[in-house]
Amino acid sequence: MVMTNFLQKRKSVRDFKNKSVSRFNIETIKSFIDEISEETNNVGFKFYENGSIISKGLQGKAGYHGVMIEAPSYVALIQKDNSEESYINTGYYLEKLNTQIVNLDLDSCWITLDEVDDETKKQLFGEEGPKVNYVIGFGHGVGKKLFTPETTSGRYSRDEIVFKNEIGENISEEELENLGLIEIFSSIRYAPSHMNTQPWRFVVKEHEIYLFMIKSDNNSRSLVDIGVSMFYFEEMAKTIGRYGKWDIILKDNSEYLEIAKFTM
Numbered sequence: 439m440v441m442t443n444f445l446q447k448r449k450s451v452r453d454f455k456n457k458s459v460s461r462f463n464i465e466t467i468k469s470f471i472d473e474i475s476e477e478t479n480n481v482g483f484k485f486y487e488n489g490s491i492i493s494k495g496l497q498g499k500a501g502y503h504g505v506m507i508e509a510p511s512y513v514a515l516i517q518k519d520n521s522e523e524s525y526i527n528t529g530y531y532l533e534k535l536n537t538q539i540v541n542l543d544l545d546s547c548w549i550t551l552d553e554v555d556d557e558t559k560k561q562l563f564g565e566e567g568p569k570v571n572y573v574i575g576f577g578h579g580v581g582k583k584l585f586t587p588e589t590t591s592g593r594y595s596r597d598e599i600v601f602k603n604e605i606g607e608n609i610s611e612e613e614l615e616n617l618g619l620i621e622i623f624s625s626i627r628y629a630p631s632h633m634n635t636q637p638w639r640f641v642v643k644e645h646e647i648y649l650f651m652i653k654s655d656n657n658s659r660s661l662v663d664i665g666v667s668m669f670y671f672e673e674m675a676k677t678i679g680r681y682g683k684w685d686i687i688l689k690d691n692s693e694y695l696e697i698a699k700f701t702m
């Protein structure tokens with residue numbers, strides 16, 4: 439599916455049928471993990487085909503409003519270190535894998551583990567457990583179909599997240615149209631983020647796009663969200679023939695963190 443459509447229609451699923459993921463899909467996901475692991479040394483993955491150990495171990499410690507999301511299988515991401523770039527990489531690569539999982543017609547949800555104690559994490563994920571801050575649970579969702587628009591959480595409008603020259607300065611639809619960016623920016627706003635905080639802001643300066651993050655009480659979580667948006671932006675840019683990558687900047691600007699620059 440074209441990435442813009444995918445993004446507009448995707449949503450998190452938290453209730454799963456008691457049905458295993460097929461052998462074919464399990465093997466396919468393992469090969470996706472191998473591919474991503476070849477692309478980067480910045481993250482590692484652990485795959486849990488039988489998820490009951492994970493869901494039981496995290497009961498009352500993570501999930502949705504204190505209730506663990508019970509999925510048939512999980513993938514855990516091992517973060518390299520606690521640098522800002524590592525949090526960005528977590529978002530970028532785990533969402534890359536997540537889009538591949540969802541494209542197999544499976545449902546999924548991110549689960550944040552950054553407040554789970556190290557002892558529990560070691561028991562569940564081994565010695566590297568303390569470096570696991572996120573898992574994705576996946577399987578076959580109950581009831582609602584994966585792409586049901588009315589069950590998707592609300593989002594900021596394009597005008598609220600995309601600007602010209604500086605944050606706050608409006609950019610017209612015509613200008614975005616002329617730059618070939620209208621579809622990308624109309625879709626990027628649907629990217630998932632923790633508690634749907636959507637901390638990303640984009641500033642178009644001629645042929646460069648700057649990405650900013652709104653600072654908060656929990657910048658680490660927001661950096662992961664930013665990594666998610668960077669992945670989607672790059673994927674959608676490819677659909678208009680732009681195969682660039684974000685250049686990391688990471689400059690503190692009081693209210694915002696200037697994250698990266700993308701040259702069109």
Ligand SMILES: Cc1cc2nc3c(=O)[nH]c(=O)nc-3n(C[C@H](O)[C@H](O)[C@H](O)COP(=O)(O)O)c2cc1C
Pocket residue numbers: 448449450451452500501502503507529547548549550551589590591629630631632633634662663666
């Ligand atoms: C980095 C990240 C962490 C998340 N952590 C959780 C979580 O711990 N529990 C949960 O139920 N949903 C979690 N989510 C899912 C978001 O709440 C969800 O994507 C967002 O509210 C938008 O809703 P939608 O995905 O249905 O469009 C997380 C999403 C991201 C990207």
